[in-house]
Amino acid sequence: PRVFKPLPRGALPGAPPFCIxxxxxxxxxxxxxxxxxxxxxxxSYALEYLPFFVQAIRAAGEKGMGRFxxxxxxxxxxxxxxxxxxxxxxxxxxxxxxxxxxWPLPAVAEKFGDKIAIRLATPLRHKSENxxxxxLEFVDLFHLVLRRLRALALLDGEDFRxxxxxxxxLREKAFAIRAMKxxxxxxxxxxxxxxxxxxxxxxxxxxSVEYEGDLAPFANFLRFAEIAHLGKQTSFGLGRLELxx
Numbered sequence: 511p512r513v514f515k516p517l518p519r520g521a522l523p524g525a526p527p528f529c530i531x532x533x534x535x536x537x538x539x540x541x542x543x544x545x546x547x548x549x550x551x552x553x554s555y556a557l558e559y560l561p562f563f564v565q566a567i568r569a570a571g572e573k574g575m576g577r578f579x580x581x582x583x584x585x586x587x588x589x590x591x592x593x594x595x596x597x598x599x600x601x602x603x604x605x606x607x608x609x610x611x612x613w614p615l616p617a618v619a620e621k622f623g624d625k626i627a628i629r630l631a632t633p634l635r636h637k638s639e640n641x642x643x644x645x646l647e648f649v650d651l652f653h654l655v656l657r658r659l660r661a662l663a664l665l666d667g668e669d670f671r672x673x674x675x676x677x678x679x680l681r682e683k684a685f686a687i688r689a690m691k692x693x694x695x696x697x698x699x700x701x702x703x704x705x706x707x708x709x710x711x712x713x714x715x716x717x718s719v720e721y722e723g724d725l726a727p728f729a730n731f732l733r734f735a736e737i738a739h740l741g742k743q744t745s746f747g748l749g750r751l752e753l754x755x
Contacts, residue, residue: 513559516665525661526745527556528563529738534631545587549747553612553738554665560606564589564597612737613659613670615730622725626732627691627754633699633714634749635742642714644696648687648721652680654740655731662738680727687723694719701746712743718754 516524531549540546552560567586574581589597591607598604628651636643636654643650656672663670672680698713725732732753741749 513556513562525553525658525665527553527662527665529553529744529747531747531750532632540582546584551737551739553662556665557606557609561604564604612662613730613734615733621755622729622732623755624725625690625720625722626725627718627720628732629718629752629754630694630714630716630750631752632739632748632750633697633712633716634740634751635712635714636740644694644715645689645692646694646715646719647689648723649681649684651735651740652684652728652731655735658738658740658744659731659734683724683727687721687725689719690722691718691720693717699748712746712748714741714748 513527516526529549529551531551533546533548537546550563552563564586571584571586574583576582585599586597587599588595589604594607596605596607630646634646636646636650638645638650660670671677694715694717696713697716698711700709700711702708703710736751736753738744739747739749740751743749
């Protein structure tokens with residue numbers, strides 16, 4: 511329950527403390543003998559549950575997955591973290607890596623000029639005026655980062671909030687940053703929920719957008735977003751973005 515149904519904290523629902531990143535090539539079909547991989551990010555206390563994730567993945571491979579009958583079966587070959595092996599399949603031995611601090615990140619403001627491009631690699635779902643938005647103004651991006659920061663901090667029982675004066679200054683700067691090249695479009699994405707026995711629509715914004723303005727004050731916010739994902743359904747890998755300097 512702590513992994514799949516985190517308790518709500520205040521006005522925010524509990525954020526799932528994990529994120530599964532699908533194949534970046536969006537492949538859906540594999541032939542026998544092919545290898546495939548995916549990313550798994552564990553936040554806060556979820557890191558201690560890594561052995562359960564590994565066991566669940568192994569069990570799924572033994573049972574089989576997919577739309578064919580019989581379903582496709584697979585064996586877990588390796589688990590790596592930043593190039594370091596964590597899993598010895600032959601001896602069934604797993605090492606839990608050391609946690610990584612996501613906030614505050616080391617300062618890199620000097621890398622940020624007055625332009626940056628952001629590529630949305632998986633659909634980003636966010637609402638503006640209570641409706642899913644087909645645009646991503648920089649101030650909206652800034653607020654999405656703050657919401658994600660607060661949601662993940664709540665997993666550790668912390669209430670992340672910027673000081674009011676700092677927030678107002680950054681908000682004013684965010685309003686001044688403009689989207690110069692906008693190649694974003696809505697992409698529908700569906701998944702089947704066996705629990706609900708229904709198809710679920712998880713569409714969102716994909717593509718790229720270039721911002722211009724005083725970006726240096728937002729360097730660490732953007733770097734955090736690149737790691738943590740933004741928007742809704744992040745546990746399914748949605749809201750993954752890449753910074754293009």
